Amino acid sequence: MKPISFSIEKKGENGKMRVGILETSHGAIETPAFAVVGTNATVKAVTPEMLESIGAEVVLANTYHLYLEPGDEIVKSAGGLGEFMGWHGPTMTDSGGFQVFSLGVAFGEGISKILDESAARKKSPQENAHAKLCAIDEDGVTFRSHRDGSEHRFTPERSIEIQHNIGADIIFAFDECTSPLAPHEYQNEACGRTLRWAKRSLAEHKRLGTEKQALFGVVQGGRFEDLRRQAARDISALPFDGFGIGGSFEKKDIDTAVGWVCEELPEDKPRHLFGIGEPLDILGAVEQGIDLFDCVIPTRLGRNGTIMTRNGNINILNAAYRRDFSPIEKDCVCYTCKHFARAYIHHLFKAREMLAGTLASIHNLSFITRLFGNIRESVQNGSFADFRSEFRAVYAKNLDKKA
């Protein structure tokens, strides 16, 4: 018995995008789907009960964070991630690789990895301290905690062991996440390492038991078409249950890097694109054939007072909302829109009240969840292209106003 099963229900107009069902032992995920990020085994400011009422399909927690606090053994003792955090739907964990790099060498760069020694030398002493937090070798990565500076080591085996302790339905092979700016030579070298780590991750997963958790391989390769395609072919030749596409992306990479990888991946396995959550990027990636996404954007924007609407993001702290007694979106059925006016949410942010972030996050997560519902419907109907261009026209128009 496999821990997950994936079936494609319908393919979209371009023959690449698809809607499907990903069955897990904690329920079915209708794809394309958005994994809500719950870094520390909690979706920031939102109760699991509210998450359920939003219609969230799956929660992704971060292995790096849970390993450091409370420790994966404690999550295991609690009965696993879902039991621990009171979320009874499907769960995922990433491999910890991205955090090791992004909270280490690349801290403050906004990208995942710094390879240019001269660039590193230009950094401030404080930033250089971060650059020293992580050292990669063939066997794994030694890094210092961003919390207390204590030294830790992840190897493929250790990452898989930790992810088995955390116990999510879908876990990922340990990979080296590279910067999109890294040169071809380094990307090639890193892809080789990620492939060897993929095989070790699979072996450790097999040793620990494959019944309960699905293991996805991760495709890297930066912005180089030859490397992305080769990595996709190499990783997909291994017996993974699905695939993740890693690396840092800019808007233009969605149609290129993501597209190359999707073309090489087998059709019958699910594809997860890490860290992408802007609506227009999501639409682009779905068109390339992506099934799963995760991103902190809805909750992070929400906590900062940026609220997502069909007419573009709005900054609820804007004085225009002080006396605006309408809901954020008239046709939205989320808890926030059903009960509160823009003026109230504006007030909560001004008064620095905790409920501000909660209500804004609830709406933003509902917005994204509804967007995915619309995406699935339009792929089913063969009207995705129309939906996408309509959505883009309305959403982008008001984004430009920077309300």
Added chain:
Amino acid sequence: MKPISFSIEKKGENGKMRVGILETSHGAIETPAFAVVGTNATVKAVTPEMLESIGAEVVLANTYHLYLEPGDEIVKSAGGLGEFMGWHGPTMTDSGGFQVFSLGVAFGEGISKILDESAARKKSPQENAHAKLCAIDEDGVTFRSHRDGSEHRFTPERSIEIQHNIGADIIFAFDECTSPLAPHEYQNEACGRTLRWAKRSLAEHKRLGTEKQALFGVVQGGRFEDLRRQAARDISALPFDGFGIGGSFEKKDIDTAVGWVCEELPEDKPRHLFGIGEPLDILGAVEQGIDLFDCVIPTRLGRNGTIMTRNGNINILNAAYRRDFSPIEKDCVCYTCKHFARAYIHHLFKAREMLAGTLASIHNLSFITRLFGNIRESVQNGSFADFRSEFRAVYAKNLDKKA
């Protein structure tokens, strides 16, 4: 038609304590009851939906805070406090007097007012700046906002006007809140002012309309029996719908100052004791005949990781809870106890997650709500004294352990 009606259902063993029903246009409050504090028109970190499921009976918001942000006119435009904050049960506002004094002259003193010039002179320059934030005269109080230093003025008329705009079911006359340490001469003078302000508050309330909101008078007088009794007689001779007992209290004042006032107040009107929320103090005050309480304790303690249990308060950050997979209280039916283990809440506080304060506040508010249910039941049964001594024995025992 009166805006509220109050009926005593049963009196307790000592002939002083009572259970009753306080009807408002937003539902009935079973008394003795706890008003959950929602300073800025939000109970910190808790949604109104959750507040309802906790069984909260009434929410008290602070006039001073809402006047400054978002402004009482905006609350009025939103349809009043309840509509604005999405809480459909009964509401109260205080008069703003306590905040004007406590955020002004008495800032950082832990009490409400500094009368001793020499003590004020001993304060640091920063604290002296606060002492200059408030000036009392016969007509009212001029103060500076603790937020931005802007100058404002409250008079009895202005306080009532603001409270009419905010629109709570129960509002309070503007009073001068004094320190329990103030000398007899000053307390006497302040009581005179509070009495004159009470009459002006009543007149303004009458002018603006008495149909929708009940107005309570406030009894001051510090720790002097003659002043407390005189103030209670003076204020209760006026046509108020109920009474508040103001001032800062220490444990020993509950049995004395509160007792004196309750002896003088008419039996048929509800009595609210401001700012008391420690379980043992609540039990003492109920015994003296108090019907209504409000306090930030459950939510403030919760946000700091102090969780209230029948066995005393616990500090959930204590390492003992790191691997404790039991709920906070086994017999508690609150959302927190039904879904989460102590280890999880410990983890949320360690990881500085917003949900930590939310879950702890939900439990603490449930704890207090349940305590009031038990109080009412025991007064009904004539077993309050037994309940009180049993509760005190268990609660105080473990409090001493300072877990």
